[in-house]
Amino acid sequence: MPSHVVIVGGSMGGLRAAEQLIANKFDGIITIVGDEQHMPYNRPPLSKDVLAAERDEQNSTLDHWHSSVAFRQRKSIADVQWKLGTPAVSSDLDSKTVTLADGEVLHYDGLVVATGLRPRRLDLPGPKSGRHVIRTLDDAIGLRGELEPGNRVVVVGGGFIGCETAATARTLGCEVHIVEPLAVPMIRPLGEEFGNTLRRVHEAFGVHVHTGVSVERAVACGDDSRRLSAVILSDGTRLDADVLIESVGSHPNVEWLDGNGLDLGNGVLCDNHLRVESRPDVVAVGDIARFPDPATGNIPRRIEHWCIPTDTAKRAAVSLIHHLNGAGEDTTVFSPLPSFWSDQFGLRLQGYGSPGDADHVSVLEGDLSNPIDDDPSALDGTVVGYYRGSQLVGVVMISPAPASARKYRDAIETSRAAVLTS
Numbered sequence: 001m002p003s004h005v006v007i008v009g010g011s012m013g014g015l016r017a018a019e020q021l022i023a024n025k026f027d028g029i030i031t032i033v034g035d036e037q038h039m040p041y042n043r044p045p046l047s048k049d050v051l052a053a054e055r056d057e058q059n060s061t062l063d064h065w066h067s068s069v070a071f072r073q074r075k076s077i078a079d080v081q082w083k084l085g086t087p088a089v090s091s092d093l094d095s096k097t098v099t100l101a102d103g104e105v106l107h108y109d110g111l112v113v114a115t116g117l118r119p120r121r122l123d124l125p126g127p128k129s130g131r132h133v134i135r136t137l138d139d140a141i142g143l144r145g146e147l148e149p150g151n152r153v154v155v156v157g158g159g160f161i162g163c164e165t166a167a168t169a170r171t172l173g174c175e176v177h178i179v180e181p182l183a184v185p186m187i188r189p190l191g192e193e194f195g196n197t198l199r200r201v202h203e204a205f206g207v208h209v210h211t212g213v214s215v216e217r218a219v220a221c222g223d224d225s226r227r228l229s230a231v232i233l234s235d236g237t238r239l240d241a242d243v244l245i246e247s248v249g250s251h252p253n254v255e256w257l258d259g260n261g262l263d264l265g266n267g268v269l270c271d272n273h274l275r276v277e278s279r280p281d282v283v284a285v286g287d288i289a290r291f292p293d294p295a296t297g298n299i300p301r302r303i304e305h306w307c308i309p310t311d312t313a314k315r316a317a318v319s320l321i322h323h324l325n326g327a328g329e330d331t332t333v334f335s336p337l338p339s340f341w342s343d344q345f346g347l348r349l350q351g352y353g354s355p356g357d358a359d360h361v362s363v364l365e366g367d368l369s370n371p372i373d374d375d376p377s378a379l380d381g382t383v384v385g386y387y388r389g390s391q392l393v394g395v396v397m398i399s400p401a402p403a404s405a406r407k408y409r410d411a412i413e414t415s416r417a418a419v420l421t422s
């Protein structure tokens, strides 16, 4: 009997895992289970191009939007079996089975966990309509329908996705407020000085930024108790609102793995080869995988960047195939370079490494205090270095020239390599 690998999670991580299994000569059967109806698609455009796109008769269908963001289906995965629109609800890793919501039980020889994240929701009293998150294509299309010019939009959470969504809504002509509980937007990934510069960019374009406060309550319209009309902040401020976008973090989708004795605190704990603890027939990929990286101190962590589903899938496929073939352990150290980007008001932020690990920050090129007015390109070419002691652990650039991006990417690679060989 040919081996059977079940991949749970039909998005980028699941797709890349199937491609990598086949690229590494797995010749058994692969089944991908996904709870979304759609074939895998790219999420970064959801808070950028999909939200910003003009709406007209021709492009308003779900199929149109899906085809604009869908991943290319390579010929190599033509024989993969897809079970979409049916979530996995439970699993028994001793008997090697996964149970789907429709009652079907899948038996596997190898299992790939690729179920990613779902948005955290605010527990707010008040009306539920007008409240949005943005994780799926359906979320983005639902939100796009409410971003009409003049509509009042409150974005809770000043992280990358919250700030991107705020920038897009403002560009569409909405009146936009960001509500961030910390002192500065994007302070965790970028630090105080950079975060304050991006605050100035948002304010220059007319976004109102409220920091050090949270949303306490949603208020309904007088004539319709289900419709949102305002939110009340923790300092008592009232912000009129037609739309509330909750961008306040996420939960790993791990519940279907409950009862197997795994460490599921903040994702699925794996070893450096993406094997789930004491289960060499189970690997995890993408946003849900919590794995140690010797270049960043070996503390297991999840990384929510677009590059990670591909990098982890490459490593996890090799680990699983070694196990299924009874081959000895591949001891190659896995240390993927985190890389990320964000687009806001025409600025492209490009980052490498782990800026959040820094204990001090230094502007290496340009000037974060340059005046912006309505032209943020005054910041183009700025490069900020993030240091832990004397080690460069991260770099974030604003709209860098390609040669500069390569130079600083190389610098981070060199710095990480030095840790690995020390």
Ligand SMILES: Cc1cc2nc3c(=O)[nH]c(=O)nc-3n(C[C@H](O)[C@H](O)[C@H](O)COP(=O)(O)OP(=O)(O)OC[C@H]3O[C@@H](n4cnc5c(N)ncnc54)[C@H](O)[C@@H]3O)c2cc1C
Pocket: 008, 009, 010, 011, 012, 013, 014, 033, 034, 035, 036, 042, 043, 044, 045, 046, 047, 086, 087, 088, 089, 114, 115, 116, 117, 118, 134, 135, 136, 161, 253, 256, 285, 286, 287, 288, 303, 304, 305, 306, 307, 308, 309, 339, 340, 341, 342, 343
């Ligand atoms: C709006 C948005 C913008 C982003 N922009 C950027 C960016 O600019 N730059 C960047 O570097 N990264 C960005 N990212 C992050 C990047 O898109 C993610 O890191 C990547 O999508 C993770 O892929 P994944 O396959 O691991 O998880 P996911 O994409 O979350 O996929 C998991 C899949 O599993 C499914 N699933 C969940 N539970 C079950 C179950 N029980 N059974 C079956 N299926 C299940 C989910 O529905 C989903 O389809 C962005 C993400 C979002 C949401």
